[in-house]
Amino acid sequence: MRLVASDMDGTVVGHDGKMSKRTIRAFESCLEAGIEVVFVTGRPPRWLQPLRDLGFTGTVICSNGALTYDLGREEVLDSHLLDGESIFQAQEIIRGLYPAVTFAAETVDSFLIEPGFADPASVELLGAAEPRPLRESLDGTGVIKFLAREQDISPDAFLHGVAPAVGHLVATTHSAPRVPLLEMSVPGINKSVTLAKYAAGLGIDREDVFAFGDMPNDIQMLDWAGHGYAMSSGHPDALAAANLRAPAFDDDGVAQVLEQQLAALRSA
Structure with missing residues (x-):
């Protein structure tokens, strides 16, 4: 050892x-x-x-x-940073599968969330910036982790529904036992x-x-x-x-x- x-x-x-x-x-x-x-x-x-x-x-x-x-x-x-274009393409694919999905992105030094990703009381607790669409927030900033959140689905079912559809753009996994929250990064x-x-x-x-x-x-x-x-x-x-x-x-x-x-x- x-x-x-x-x-x-x-x-x-x-x-x-x-x-x-x-x-x-x-x-x-x-x-x-x-x-x-x-x-x-x-x-x-x-x-x-x-x-x-x-x-x-x-x-x-x-x-x-x-x-x-x-x-x-x-x-x-x-x-290893995700580029904005890959994120935006993945967003559209995931939204087509799960219309109620919400998104967030971790950069090296900030946490960007879209409206609806977290309840208002949690935004400050999460250390997130004011909720805005990612297309307005990223502005060329590289992302270390792209997040997608759904409701009324199990984390495993959400993963199995999303991962094959966006595999050419992002690598997808999850680590929350009970929250349908997917974590995406650079392929490979x-x-x-x-x-x-x-x-x-x-x-x-x-x-x-x-x-x-x-x-x-x-x-x-x-x-x-x-x-x-x-x-x-x-x-x-x-x-x-x-x-x-x-x-x-x-x-x-x-x-x-x-x-x-x-x-x-x-x-x-």
Whole structure:
């Protein structure tokens, strides 16, 4: 075990936005043992407060692989940006399938939402700009994640309806267990692609990577890693993609696995 790559929400971060003390200690023990730790998340840089609260100053792979971020320096190291034309074409296709759909876009430093994407009370909480059509808001700005939201449909059904129709324009996934919210990025970019590049830069082979995740946006990462652990509490598709299973989030599953691996290293 030379590199630990962990998703955040539902894997090590709860609904309260915090990690358990046991999980924090497990990551600290990895770092003390000289093992690299990287968080691989759907969150953009502005939503990494749980890691900032811990004093983590390492690398974070954000927005499902679209952006690599140095949290200590608060600096973008690499990015893969969607262009406006691809977004607008995808919008029209998705709107043709689901007329009530609403959209938003994450840029490197802002969150742009269209009217109806979030209720008025949530706009400030989300840190979003004043709702406006994306064609008026983007103005040539590159996007790290394009979002589509629907009502009265399951997240999986929404994904299966949209992904094939826009696959030539964007890569589509989802990470919200109950909200029909799709996350779209540059085709060919996902967590595994960026993690593989990061590991190669450190001279670490995939067989020495332990990855943890729980949702469809983790599937490629779990499949790529030599040791891909899906959380027992995770999505069925994530469980099917992984070659290993960690105990449930509520049981500090990631910490349990890391503790066992560290104990084995010490006794070797």
